[in-house]
Amino acid sequence: MPRARAPSAAARSTCAPAARPACTASASTTSTSTTSTASTPPSPSRTRSIGELKKLVEEGKVKYIGLSEASPDTIRRAHAVHPISAVQMEWSLWARDIEPEIVPLCRELGIGIVPYSPIARGFFGGRGVTQQVSAESSLKGHPRFSAENLEKNKQLYLKMEELAKKHQCSPAQLALSWVLHQGDDVVPIPGTTKIKNLDSNIDSLKVRLTEDDLKEISNEIREEDVAGGRQYTSFAKFTWNYADTPKK
Numbered sequence: 391m392p393r394a395r396a397p398s399a400a401a402r403s404t405c406a407p408a409a410r411p412a413c414t415a416s417a418s419t420t421s422t423s424t425t426s427t428a429s430t431p432p433s434p435s436r437t438r439s440i441g442e443l444k445k446l447v448e449e450g451k452v453k454y455i456g457l458s459e460a461s462p463d464t465i466r467r468a469h470a471v472h473p474i475s476a477v478q479m480e481w482s483l484w485a486r487d488i489e490p491e492i493v494p495l496c497r498e499l500g501i502g503i504v505p506y507s508p509i510a511r512g513f514f515g516g517r518g519v520t521q522q523v524s525a526e527s528s529l530k531g532h533p534r535f536s537a538e539n540l541e542k543n544k545q546l547y548l549k550m551e552e553l554a555k556k557h558q559c560s561p562a563q564l565a566l567s568w569v570l571h572q573g574d575d576v577v578p579i580p581g582t583t584k585i586k587n588l589d590s591n592i593d594s595l596k597v598r599l600t601e602d603d604l605k606e607i608s609n610e611i612r613e614e615d616v617a618g619g620r621q622y623t624s625f626a627k628f629t630w631n632y633a634d635t636p637k638k
């Protein structure tokens with residue numbers, strides 16, 4: 391399956407002026423990426439930030455520019471200043487709010503989509519159902535992983551297990567495959583601490599789903615049936631729905 395080119399040095403934009411010294415310092419090395427997050431307040435104007443990143447591209451210090459948790463208006467304004475290579479957003483069977491507006495916008499503008507948390511932060515790998523969430527895990531503070539909501543969400547995992555049996559793969563592989571089948575411009579970034587799971591995630595490329603399979607999976611696992619918000623409560627006000635940057 392051909393894949394969109396993921397940004398090898400995607401620089402997120404909100405901290406671009408602050409990132410300049412770091413980029414300048416690293417200019418003689420192979421790494422030119424910045425690691426600032428798009429949602430760290432206070433947020434300067436996106437246009438100004440992208441303008442700064444554009445200068446870094448022109449100076450050869452940054453190769454591609456990407457955004458994360460950006461609203462449609464922000465994506466448009468940023469892209470008008472310098473082409474945005476990719477947008478990193480949460481996208482999985484239980485996080486589908488980017489589908490109505492952001493996905494079509496990225497396609498209109500030719501921007502790659504990098505879904506983060508494609509395995510639903512481990513939920514479709516059994517986290518919270520077949521495996522305990524450790525007491526130290528930050529997931530303890532995620533609304534969808536609270537004891538009360540997990541009890542309800544467990545039903546979705548059980549459905550996913552059934553669907554996975556049908557496709558002769560694991561639930562995590564099916565979740566990942568569903569994201570991979572959303573388009574050739576979609577490059578999910580599953581996270582794992584285990585080589586076994588890394589290999590299993592690579593093997594999800596072998597799972598073939600038809601249009602009917604995708605419809606069946608989407609109809610069985612519906613975001614409306616998920617208990618709890620998709621984001622940590624403390625982070626919710628910085629998600630794309632609320633994180634529009636100032637115009638100037």
Ligand SMILES: NC(=O)c1ccc[n+]([C@@H]2O[C@H](COP(=O)([O-])OP(=O)(O)OC[C@H]3O[C@@H](n4cnc5c(N)ncnc54)[C@H](OP(=O)(O)O)[C@@H]3O)[C@@H](O)[C@H]2O)c1
Nearest residue numbers: 458506507508509510511512515562580581582583587590
């Ligand atoms: N831009 C943003 O705002 C943002 C926000 C969140 C995350 N991210 C990025 O997105 C990437 C992934 O996100 P994520 O780690 O939150 O979510 P994820 O990929 O949906 O889930 C990761 C979890 O799934 C488990 N897992 C992975 N493969 C598995 C498999 N084959 N079978 C069973 N369990 C499996 C992992 O546990 P094990 O370690 O035990 O395998 C881990 O707990 C990371 O690079 C992260 O930095 C970006």
